Amino acid sequence: MLGILVRHGLAGLAIAAVSLPAAAQTAKRGGTLTYAVTAEAPTFDCHATTTYAAIHVLAPHYSLLVKIDQHNYPKVAPDLAESWTVSPDGLVYTFKIRSGVVFHDGAPLTSADIKASLDRIRKPPEGVVSVRKAAFEDIADIAAPDPQTIVITLKAADAAFLDLLALPFNCIYRAEKLAADPQFPAKTILGTGPFVATEHVAGAHFIGKRFDKYFEPGKPYLDGFKALIMKAAGLGPAFQGGQIQAEFRSITPAERERLKTALGDKLVTQESPWLCKVEMMFNTEKKPFDDPRVRQALSMALDRWGGSEAMAKISILRAVGGPIRPGNAYALPDDELAKLPGYRRDANAEREAAKKLLAEAGVPALKFKLTNRNVSQPFTPAGVYVVDQLRRIGVTAEHVQMDVSQQKKSIAAGDYEVALDGFCGDNEDPRPMLLAYLSKSRSPRNMSRNEAPDVDGLYDKMKAATTDADRIAQAHDVQRAILSGSYSVPLLWYNRIVAHSSALKNWTITPSHFVGQNLADVWLDQ
Numbered sequence: 001m002l003g004i005l006v007r008h009g010l011a012g013l014a015i016a017a018v019s020l021p022a023a024a025q026t027a028k029r030g031g032t033l034t035y036a037v038t039a040e041a042p043t044f045d046c047h048a049t050t051t052y053a054a055i056h057v058l059a060p061h062y063s064l065l066v067k068i069d070q071h072n073y074p075k076v077a078p079d080l081a082e083s084w085t086v087s088p089d090g091l092v093y094t095f096k097i098r099s100g101v102v103f104h105d106g107a108p109l110t111s112a113d114i115k116a117s118l119d120r121i122r123k124p125p126e127g128v129v130s131v132r133k134a135a136f137e138d139i140a141d142i143a144a145p146d147p148q149t150i151v152i153t154l155k156a157a158d159a160a161f162l163d164l165l166a167l168p169f170n171c172i173y174r175a176e177k178l179a180a181d182p183q184f185p186a187k188t189i190l191g192t193g194p195f196v197a198t199e200h201v202a203g204a205h206f207i208g209k210r211f212d213k214y215f216e217p218g219k220p221y222l223d224g225f226k227a228l229i230m231k232a233a234g235l236g237p238a239f240q241g242g243q244i245q246a247e248f249r250s251i252t253p254a255e256r257e258r259l260k261t262a263l264g265d266k267l268v269t270q271e272s273p274w275l276c277k278v279e280m281m282f283n284t285e286k287k288p289f290d291d292p293r294v295r296q297a298l299s300m301a302l303d304r305w306g307g308s309e310a311m312a313k314i315s316i317l318r319a320v321g322g323p324i325r326p327g328n329a330y331a332l333p334d335d336e337l338a339k340l341p342g343y344r345r346d347a348n349a350e351r352e353a354a355k356k357l358l359a360e361a362g363v364p365a366l367k368f369k370l371t372n373r374n375v376s377q378p379f380t381p382a383g384v385y386v387v388d389q390l391r392r393i394g395v396t397a398e399h400v401q402m403d404v405s406q407q408k409k410s411i412a413a414g415d416y417e418v419a420l421d422g423f424c425g426d427n428e429d430p431r432p433m434l435l436a437y438l439s440k441s442r443s444p445r446n447m448s449r450n451e452a453p454d455v456d457g458l459y460d461k462m463k464a465a466t467t468d469a470d471r472i473a474q475a476h477d478v479q480r481a482i483l484s485g486s487y488s489v490p491l492l493w494y495n496r497i498v499a500h501s502s503a504l505k506n507w508t509i510t511p512s513h514f515v516g517q518n519l520a521d522v523w524l525d526q
Contacts (some may be wrong), residue, residue: 070516090157299342
């Protein structure tokens with residue numbers, strides 16, 4: 001098995017937080033946490049979505065088999081499984097399930113619920129969307145030999161398997177409900193998490209109250225939560241007016257300074273590298289984006305190195321990187337990136353080469369619609385930047401911004417030409433990070449609608465690697481193939497800044513804004 005530090009590439013990771021260590025604090029019970037979510041959840045089904053807008057309102061209601069420990073990121077910790085063992089050959093994982101766990105409707109949780117939920121992810125019924133299906137394609141069998149035991153058998157040993165099980169979107173549903181209606185989770189929120197869903201008003205709020213039969217003794221500490229759905233532009237006034245106590249995605253550097261000036265020691269900010277990037281995707285089913293010369297040219301128009309410094313001043317975009325987060329041991333280092341199209345440091349030479357590629361492809365004065373989210377950070381400045389960069393090679397992009405749910409539906413349906421979208425990794429391992437680049441026939445997360453057999457083959461070699469050095473080398477090869485094919489290419493990576501009331505205790509920032517959002521461990525000191 002790989003060492004935790006190398007496996008997750010967290011050597012040198014800097015996370016700045018202004019808060020007291022948990023050991024120095026005494027938990028208090030009571031109060032309602034009100035926080036903002038700056039987009040509407042497109043679905044209630046964890047398995048079918050990739051957006052924080054869903055996980056930030058759904059995570060408090062659900063449990064996982066195992067989870068990422070927010071306070072010891074990215075360590076895998078127990079959740080519904082209280083313990084587990086792995087066979088010497090690495091093929092069989094046996095999980096002991098907690099006893100006494102019940103769903104919010106009073107039904108007891110058993111291993112049958114976990115089996116049904118994981119089977120739904122790896123082999124979704126007709127009509128059910130499972131965007132992480134490819135992550136579990138190497139599971140040979142899931143068995144529930146007794147109510148408190150789950151046995152998962154793999155086709156081949158996988159150093160990343162526990163990390164895959166701990167993906168925050170792997171919500172555990174009730175087997176009986178799934179059997180009656182496979183679409184049940186898209187319609188009804190029913191889990192075993194620390195909070196019971198009590199009210200949802202579309203476009204307005206989600207409300208949850210403490211689940212008194214939650215399996216962790218004494219938790220949750222909060223009486224409840226209220227997630228307000230609001231535009232990002234409203235965060236500052238909402239903080240200052242006391243309408244919200246937190247926003248768990250991120251604010252901008254400028255917003256941080258304004259809030260600190262206005263609120264002083266009533267506000268806490270925490271900062272971290274972020275497992276998120278803006279991705280530029282090409283719909284390969286629409287001409288001329290089926291031509292690799294066109295895709296490469298548009299990527300080569302972007303001066304990422306020069307744009308990084310400028311964008312960091314006005315947005316949450318900062319780091320130049322490839323498909324894996326910069327700083328992760330699996331990421332391509334800068335000197336390797338600089339050899340690839342779109343990353344060479346001589347911006348003028350890159351643009352001249354891009355013009356030649358467009359001329360060869362017969363579209364020297366290309367015009368198209370650039371589909372983007374209507375979210376101010378980081379999408380509006382990212383879109384403005386891309387339009388300006390493309391103009392420098394004679395390309396005209398009409399910047400079309402949509403609500404997140406509308407944009408997601410358009411992209412999923414292939415109703416776009418070129419799109420900017422956020423892509424946030426489920427965890428630090430390269431397996432889930434690279435799923436979006438696999439062939440469309442293999443991975444539902446591929447939104448470029450292309451087949452990429454070269455990427456698929458290299459990905460499989462990476463999966464089979466058993467040493468740190470081999471996994472890193474294979475991950476680098478996968479990324480070179482991704483950037484050379486240019487079906488979907490990173491623009492820049494985010495920097496995460498979370499602001500919250502100083503009354504909110506025991507919440508710890510991580511590079512993933514999907515982790516630690518079930519709110520079981522936090523309390524209000526007020």
